Amino acid sequence: MDFWITQAFNGISYGALLFLFASGLSLIFGVMRIINLAHGSYYLMAGYLGLTLMRIGSTYFLAILGAAVIIALVGIIMVRVFLRKLSGNDLGQVLITMGFALIFQDVALLIWGGDPFTINVPKALSGSVEVGPLFFPKYRVFIVLMAVLIGLGLWLFQSKTRSGSMIRAAVDHEEMARGMGINVPLVYIGVYALGAFLAAVAGVIGGGFLSIYPGLDFEILPYAFVVVILGGRGSLKGAVVGSLVVGLIDNFGKVLFPELSYFTLFAPMVIILAVRPVGLFGKA
Amino acid sequence: MSVLEKRWVKPTLLFIVFLVFLALPRITLTFFGSTYLVELFVQSMIYGILALSLNLLLGYMGFPSLGHGAYLGIGAYATGICIIKLHMGTLPASILAILIATFAAALFGLFALRARGVYFLMITLALAMLVWGLAYRWVSLTAGDNGISGISRPQLGPWSLREITHYYYFVFGIFLLCLFIISRIVHSPFGRSLVGIKESESRMRTLGYNVWLHQYVCFVIAGFFGGVSGVLFIFYNGFISPPSLEVTPNMEILLMVALGGPGTIIGPFIGAIVIVFLKNFVSVYTERWLIFLGSIYILTILYAPKGILQAFDLAWKFLIGRSTAEKKQEKEYGK
Numbered sequence A: 001m002d003f004w005i006t007q008a009f010n011g012i013s014y015g016a017l018l019f020l021f022a023s024g025l026s027l028i029f030g031v032m033r034i035i036n037l038a039h040g041s042y043y044l045m046a047g048y049l050g051l052t053l054m055r056i057g058s059t060y061f062l063a064i065l066g067a068a069v070i071i072a073l074v075g076i077i078m079v080r081v082f083l084r085k086l087s088g089n090d091l092g093q094v095l096i097t098m099g100f101a102l103i104f105q106d107v108a109l110l111i112w113g114g115d116p117f118t119i120n121v122p123k124a125l126s127g128s129v130e131v132g133p134l135f136f137p138k139y140r141v142f143i144v145l146m147a148v149l150i151g152l153g154l155w156l157f158q159s160k161t162r163s164g165s166m167i168r169a170a171v172d173h174e175e176m177a178r179g180m181g182i183n184v185p186l187v188y189i190g191v192y193a194l195g196a197f198l199a200a201v202a203g204v205i206g207g208g209f210l211s212i213y214p215g216l217d218f219e220i221l222p223y224a225f226v227v228v229i230l231g232g233r234g235s236l237k238g239a240v241v242g243s244l245v246v247g248l249i250d251n252f253g254k255v256l257f258p259e260l261s262y263f264t265l266f267a268p269m270v271i272i273l274a275v276r277p278v279g280l281f282g283k284a
Numbered sequence B: 001m002s003v004l005e006k007r008w009v010k011p012t013l014l015f016i017v018f019l020v021f022l023a024l025p026r027i028t029l030t031f032f033g034s035t036y037l038v039e040l041f042v043q044s045m046i047y048g049i050l051a052l053s054l055n056l057l058l059g060y061m062g063f064p065s066l067g068h069g070a071y072l073g074i075g076a077y078a079t080g081i082c083i084i085k086l087h088m089g090t091l092p093a094s095i096l097a098i099l100i101a102t103f104a105a106a107l108f109g110l111f112a113l114r115a116r117g118v119y120f121l122m123i124t125l126a127l128a129m130l131v132w133g134l135a136y137r138w139v140s141l142t143a144g145d146n147g148i149s150g151i152s153r154p155q156l157g158p159w160s161l162r163e164i165t166h167y168y169y170f171v172f173g174i175f176l177l178c179l180f181i182i183s184r185i186v187h188s189p190f191g192r193s194l195v196g197i198k199e200s201e202s203r204m205r206t207l208g209y210n211v212w213l214h215q216y217v218c219f220v221i222a223g224f225f226g227g228v229s230g231v232l233f234i235f236y237n238g239f240i241s242p243p244s245l246e247v248t249p250n251m252e253i254l255l256m257v258a259l260g261g262p263g264t265i266i267g268p269f270i271g272a273i274v275i276v277f278l279k280n281f282v283s284v285y286t287e288r289w290l291i292f293l294g295s296i297y298i299l300t301i302l303y304a305p306k307g308i309l310q311a312f313d314l315a316w317k318f319l320i321g322r323s324t325a326e327k328k329q330e331k332e333y334g335k
Helices: A002-032 A039-055 A060-086 A090-112 A138-160 A162-172 A174-179 A184-206 A216-231 A236-256 A258-275 B009-032 B036-061 B069-084 B090-112 B117-137 B164-187 B189-199 B201-206 B211-237 B247-260 B267-285 B289-303 B308-320 B324-332
Strands: A128-131 A134-137
Touching: A002 A039, A002 A134, A002 A138, A002 A162, A002 A184, A002 A216, A002 A236, A039 A060, A039 A090, A039 A184, A039 A216, A060 A090, A060 A184, A060 B289, A090 A216, A090 B117, A090 B247, A090 B289, A128 A138, A134 A138, A138 A162, A138 A184, A138 A236, A162 A174, A162 A184, A174 A184, A216 A236, A216 A258, A216 B117, A216 B247, A236 A258, A258 B090, A258 B117, B009 B036, B009 B164, B036 B069, B036 B164, B036 B189, B036 B211, B036 B247, B036 B267, B069 B090, B069 B117, B069 B211, B069 B247, B090 B117, B090 B211, B117 B247, B164 B189, B164 B211, B189 B201, B189 B211, B201 B211, B247 B267, B247 B289, B247 B308, B267 B289, B267 B308
Parallel strands: none
Antiparallel strands: A128 A134
């Protein structure tokens, strides 16, 4: 029993990190239909930036914010200068984000070298919580809490604010949204920046327990795609359910069927895409 | 009519290129004293076959696949596993591997062709990751991280293919055969109807064509050639491991097609040559070749969206001026 609870908690906390990372990708895919292969690079670069910010004296939370703002600015430049020229060209957008992903990978290697780093978490977040015979690392509990907070924030933003309803309108029917006088190109830039921001937050937080190393960008990216496809494009509820499912499948898959662990992750994605391409919670 | 537009020019040029390729090992040995260039051309032709087959999907069917490298992986792994684990002979192992890759395409096609547009990109990516995941994790079959190694090139009649120049001619022969078959397919009624479906699915459906079957057959054919390239790859490399199946190499194949010009017969091969040579030469001069490769992606998409051939064509027209035919036409319209 203890085994199941511990593993389930590990899966859920990994799912929470994935939610932070993938909710941005889901927004970008949902609103702009871009398969953003540079999303993993935002995560990786943010991890490194957070590390550097903390080395020059920033606190942990300030490092999260600083890295996220810088990455959001990078995202704005990418979408404003390059991606906007290619709207409607699915393949061109994929390939150009691939080009950026390679450049970011190399720049990160140039600046931070090839050694793995771990971000030092505040003292209050290290150690673990004891519940009876079980130990839960405090940092993983913190990740779950952060995911819940940010998820709530996103939900409030999407359902209660004017900008949020503009985004929902652009997901549902872009042409109609334009017709209603919504500045869709501006919504695109905002959504892309928000997506990059969330990926960066995930990158700094993830750097506290997964460590940061070259190649992590393309390692974590496929997970986010599975989340987006399972949950459905642009759906916040879908991203929550998708990340939990992926976190749990990944964790139990690795423990129970190590030889088929990635198969158990990607096979559901293939089946969902074939049977219900809009995902479990996406709108047709 | 300028010289370039005369009828005999194209076959003659192709024949000269053919002769150059035949003489290439001799030329490089005489002038450079090493077989390095020969190796690069072997790589270019192996990736060329893969790119040509992806072009069937992208250029003629209009379905860009993000996971075409999977078939190279399946072909290479299947050959390796048959030889190392099942102790099969080279020829039966190769044939079985190509069949397995074709069968995989037949299975994957059932899923992938249900999706369109951006979802087709996603599902092919997911299928490629699935293959990668099996290669990486199914350790008892694929040896995981270590990959399958120790595959040596066989004897072919009196020639030992271990000699890279001999293997070059072998790959060249297979490449020409694949090129011939693919160009026959493209120009066959089947190929023409594929292009028709690409232009308008609904029109072809109304005309009574079985759209799905055309696309499915094309998907399986592309998988078959992918398998061929995989077999050639493992005999060239002697080795296959999970990194050859990751997202990055899958994208590189797509870049070769995009760079060479989708929907042209020979373009993807030219794209393969350019990428293989750039990768090898740039990495000699600088460690920062990923930045360079990334820039090629971006520049290709922004400035040569229809491929390098078209970009050359435009540059050529700019250099020699407009052809006489065009000038005459302009005169007639009083421009």
